[in-house]
Amino acid sequence: MTMNAEWLEIDGERVVQDLQAAREALDSAQNDVVLDFSSVRRIDPSALRAMEKLAGIADEKAVKVVLRGVNVDIYKVLKLVKLTSRFSFLA
Amino acid sequence: MAETVASLSEERIAYLEGLVSQARTAAAVFTQYTQEDVDRIVKPMVLAGLEQAQYLARLAIEETRLGVVEDKALKNMVATEFVYNYIKDKRTVGAIREFPERGVVEVAEPIGVIFSLTPITNPTSTVLFKCIMAIKTRNAVIFSPHPSAGHCCYEAVRIMYEAAVKHGAPEGVFTCLESQTLQDNAYLMRHKDVGLIDATGGPGMVKAAYSSGKPALGVGPGNTPVYLEKTADLNMAVVDIITSKTFDNGTICASEQTVVIDDEIYDSVLQKFSDLGAHICNEKETELLGRTVIDPKTGYMQPMAVGQKATDIARMVGLSVKPKTKLLIAPIQGVGPEHPLSVEKLFPVLAVYRAKSVNEALTVCVDVNHAGGIGHTAVIFSRNDQIIQKFGEVMNAGRIIVNSPGSIGALGGVYNDMVPTFSFGCGTGGGNSTTDNVNVYNYLNIKRVARRTQAHMWFRVPNQIYFNMNAVENLRHFQSRSTIIITNPAMEQIGHVDTVRRHIPPETHVHVSVIPDAEPEVKVVMQGVEALNFYKADQIIALGGGSVIDAAKIMKLKYESPEADLEELAAPFLDLRKRVIQYPTEKVAQARLIAISTTSGTGSEVTPFAVLTDKEHGRKVTLADYSLSPDVAIVDPQFVMSMPKGLTADTGIDCLTHALEAGVSIFASPYTDSNAMQAIRMVFKFLPIAYEHPQDEEARTMMHNAACIAAIAFSNAAVGVNHALAHAFGARFGVAHGRANALMLPHVIAFNAGVPTKFMPSPNQRGYIAHKKYAMVADLLGLGGQTIDEKVKSLVAATEQLLDRLAIPRSIADLGISKEEFERAMPDLVKIAFDDPSWRSNPRMPLLSELGDLFWSAYRGRSLPTVAKAPQQQIAEEWSCV
Incomplete structure (x- = not known):
């Protein structure tokens, strides 16, 4: 599944900007997009909003967005705002 | 309520949904915060609240026209400084309490989104308090202020929000309805993403919160009785009551409503009230006051009187009082609809009652407590510990305040060591889920991580076991004045009884009691006990199989503890250490039990069990307790050859x-x-x-x-x-x-x-x-x-x-x-x-x-x-x- 995927690293210090870049990448994406959250320790409301937008665009373009390396604290946040069902997760 | 929700416009619903969504996001993000993160935010919030205490008090007075600005400022300070002092070192994130000896750790889980209703009487202090609680516990709050206190509450929320976000709280953590209707409240109370309703307000709003189907904290109405008992420090009591009842013009629901005074001190107490600026109403004034400030139809206080000064109320009613009158005191003769002033009065009008005895005083206090104040607050002034204790027992109140002012005392942390709060839980009597002074732990789901523990085990055996051939010779070691041998006919015939007798020290008086060779019956046991009593035995030798030894065990039990109820002692149990029925430890006599087994199977000579046949009821009764174990076991094979x-x-x-x-x-x-x-x-x-x-x-x-x-x-x-x-x-x-x-x-x-x-x-x-x-x-x-x-x-x-x-x-x-x-x-x-x-x-x-x-x-x-x-x-x- 991830063999041909586009791989983007999310910087823990620039989550919103990197998610913006990911949104742009979705426009030209041919395959799945993998967002590597390994270096993200915590997310804030603006990052959550950015993720919600990203999920919306991914739905429109029928592109699968895979989140990799999401720590359990962030996963719980995504669960609480009901975003987990809109992404795939990779350990 | 469904109808009122249905009448909301689409725009309004979108607005309310936006508030909830914002709060939900903030609450979700908040779950990532550590204790240190949270504490870093709380302190500047408290300082901001303290700095704006007077400003917010003025706003509240201007908007609500209730209360006293100085007192409201003081309340804002208590809601920040005193509350902070209590919570600053409390753990509210992660592991909050540990019980290593029990293997239990309590872990905090935030609630998420709290929908909070705030009252007209204490608007800004309640907001400050709830904001601090919410941040300390990582929750987001949507505030719905009383419609007549919207602006001051909004300002209080703004001040708290700005301080919180500036120091790292997630944006959207507090929101406040700019204007609100019952429909808005109904919608939010039932919203799936609201985790808890914290309703401080009138009884209607509290009831609506509890009726919503959501978990709710609600403050019930009060009607605080005060017992002023004759041993009390009267000067202190009178000042405390005036301080409390006039504080913010009596708007705190824990304030005193009816003071029941012992006959012996009644006149002097009223004189002290009068000396300190209270107006004592005569019968006619009391009647007029009751008719005016209490709605005769509903029996509740008139809103126009709430939070007003005593002089303004007197003017309203048409009473002539001195210009600096602090309090109107109205003597009443009973409690109930015929005595309108016996209900809650959130203004400086105080009912007083003359009691002829302690019992009458307590009875009237119970009546007041039950006339709309169950679960809330009660006050006693006394130096008599027994009466204080009795008062605590008969009052159904979450807070029973002793020798201190009701309103400020109930807030906690000022006159006593109760938890500081601006939200009084009133228990089930007040339709609430808690009697707590609501504080941080009420804003948390507390999880228990319970590690597997091992039950304490035991290994008990009789003190002495003598075994192998001729072990019976050891009987010579046991000094006894009077010994009874319990045995069956076969043992006598075979000569085993004689063998045993030979080894008993010669100075011992020995009596042989022969019982049937069958599981012992109650009658047989009691005959044995009679013999033990008659011979004042200090030693019992059970010689036989399981039945004989079991009989001897029960005889010893009844001999030493005649009150032991065998039926009760046979009650079922699952775990010996947790059994309901305990075997007697007090003994009127004491006898050593030596068991000599004559079969190689039951092991009754060392077991703590005995089986009794209850012929009357056609059943067997099993007794089990280590106190039944024989003191000495002799395992001598000569008796089984x-x-x-x-x-x-x-x-x-x-x-x-x-x-x-x-x-x-x-x-x-x-x-x-x-x-x-x-x-x-x-x-x-x-x-x-x-x-x-x-x-x-x-x-x-x-x-x-x-x-x-x-x-x-x-x-x-x-x-x-x-x-x-x-x-x-x-x-x-x-x-x-x-x-x-x-x-x-x-x-x-x-x-x-x-x-x-x-x-x-x-x-x-x-x-x-x-x-x-x-x-x-x-x-x-x-x-x-x-x-x-x-x-x-x-x-x-x-x-x-x-x-x-x-x-x-x-x-x-x-x-x-x-x-x-x-x-x-x-x-x-x-x-x-x-x-x-x-x-x-x-x-x-x-x-x-x-x-x-x-x-x-x-x-x-x-x-x-x-x-x-x-x-x-x-x-x-x-x-x-x-």
């Missing part, structure tokens, strides 16, 4: 059953295992010899010791389902206990070795180990087999062979019991076996159907159920598996 072969076989298998059941019991321990395993080894080796060569002294000695050793094991680890089956079957068909055990034994081993349909809770064992324990026995006996399955089969086969060698019938059918008769008995057998406490220590919990299956297996005999495949494991590990 003449045992008949059949009895040797039956009692020997009883001994084996004890050992095997103790070995696999859920209460087994390394201490009991060592005894159980040794007894099993001795039985397999020496029982056939003792059976076939009754005069073999070594075999008899070993079997006599084995019975005692097995009994030590099961005294501490208990028995199992084999005994439950044998008790039911033996009683129904009159089959000796040992033989009944033998008929069940191979089937029970196979049953316990299988994978249980239902596991028995056994906190002291790691996993299911019965099959491994049986395999361990097989190894010990050198029975062969490579796998656990093979070893269990070897043990079953070896048990079968032993029973064959002892010529024990191998099926119930072999006893001549017809299938039809057995089938008829089956429902009763299953019921009785299930009620038998023995199986409660069995490793596998038997289903009723499985008890039936086991009975039928025993009926058929050799067609044993297949031993189920259990996971294979190295046996060596199982030596330490309990």
Whole structure:
């Protein structure tokens, strides 16, 4: 599944900007997009909003967005705002 | 409420949804914060609140026209500084409390989104308080202020929000409805993403919160009674009451409403009130006041009076009072609708009542408490601890304030060490879920991480056990003035009683009491007790089998503790350490019990059990307590050398059953295992010899010791389902206990070795180990087999062979019991076996159907159920598996 995927690293210090870049990448994406959250320790409301937008665009373009390396604290946040069902997760 | 929600416009719903979404996001993000993060935010919020205390107080007064600006400023300071002082070191994130000795850790889980209603009477202080609570606990709050206090509350929320976000709180953590309607509240109260409603407001709003179906904290109405008792410090009491009742013009719902004063001090108390600026109303003024400030239709206070000054209320009513009057005091003669001023009055009007006695005073306080103030607050001024205690018992109030002002006292942290709050839980009496002074712990879901603990185990044996041939000689060591030998006729005939007598010191007066050779009846026991009393015995020697020794145990119990109720002591229990009924510890007499066993099976000489036959009610009563254990056991094989072969076989298998059941019991321990395993080894080796060569002294000695050793094991680890089956079957068909055990034994081993349909809770064992324990026995006996399955089969086969060698019938059918008769008995057998406490220590919990299956297996005999495949494991590990 991830063999041909586009791989983007999310910087823990620039989550919103990197998610913006990911949104742009979705426009030209041919395959799945993998967002590597390994270096993200915590997310804030603006990052959550950015993720919600990203999920919306991914739905429109029928592109699968895979989140990799999401720590359990962030996963719980995504669960609480009901975003987990809109992404795939990779350990 | 559904209709009101339906009337909301789409735009309004979108607005409300936006608030919830924002709060939900903030709450979700907040879950990532640490305790340090949270504490870093709380402190500047508190400082911001303190800085703006007066500003917010002025705003509140301007908007609501209720209360006193100075007092409101003070409340804002208490809501910030005092609350902070209480919570600053409290852990509210992650592990918040640890109980290492219990293996329990409490872990905080935020609630999420809280919908908070705030009142008109304490608007800004309540907001400040709730904001601080929410941040400390990582929750987001949507505020809905009282419509007449919207602006000041909005400002309070803004100040808190800005301070919080500036120091790292997630954006959107507080929102406030700019204007609100009942429909808005109804919508938000029922919103799926709102986790908790915190309603501080009027009774209607609190009721709506509780009716929403959401978890809610609600403050109920108050009606605080005060008992001013004659021993009180009157000067302090009067000042405290005035301070409290006039604080913010009486708007705090915990403030005093009716003061019940002892007759002896009534006049002087009223004079003190008057001296300090209160106006004492005469009868006519009281009537006028009641008619004006209380709505005659509803019986509730008139809103126009709430939070107004005493002089303004007097003017409203048309009373002539001095210009600086602080408080209007209205004497009343009772409580209830005919006495309108006996209800809650959130303004400086105080009812007073003259009580002729303590009882009357307490009774009137109860009436006031129940006239709209259940669960809230009550106050007493007294130096009499007994009366204070009684007041605490009869008042149904979450806060019972002693020798301090009601309103400020109830807030906590000022006059006492209660938890500071601006939200008073009123318990179920007030329709609330808590009586707490609501604080941080009410804003958390507290999770308990409970680690597995091991129950304390025990290993008890009689103080002294003398064993091997001629052990009876040791009787000479026991000094006694008066000894009674309890025995049965056979022991006398064989000459065993004379043998015993020979070894008792010559100066001892000895009396022999012969009882029937059967399970003891109450009547027999009581005759024995009479003899013990008559001879003032200080020593009892029980010489016989289990029945005689059991009888002696119960005689000793009733002799030492005549009040002991045998029926009560036989009450069922699951765990000896937690049993409801305790055996008596106070004794009117004391006698040493020496048990000399004359059979090699029951082990009664060392067990804490005794069985009594209750002929009157047609049943057996089992007593169990370590206080029943004999003080001394003498295990001398000379008393069993003449045992008949059949009895040797039956009692020997009883001994084996004890050992095997103790070995696999859920209460087994390394201490009991060592005894159980040794007894099993001795039985397999020496029982056939003792059976076939009754005069073999070594075999008899070993079997006599084995019975005692097995009994030590099961005294501490208990028995199992084999005994439950044998008790039911033996009683129904009159089959000796040992033989009944033998008929069940191979089937029970196979049953316990299988994978249980239902596991028995056994906190002291790691996993299911019965099959491994049986395999361990097989190894010990050198029975062969490579796998656990093979070893269990070897043990079953070896048990079968032993029973064959002892010529024990191998099926119930072999006893001549017809299938039809057995089938008829089956429902009763299953019921009785299930009620038998023995199986409660069995490793596998038997289903009723499985008890039936086991009975039928025993009926058929050799067609044993297949031993189920259990996971294979190295046996060596199982030596330490309990």
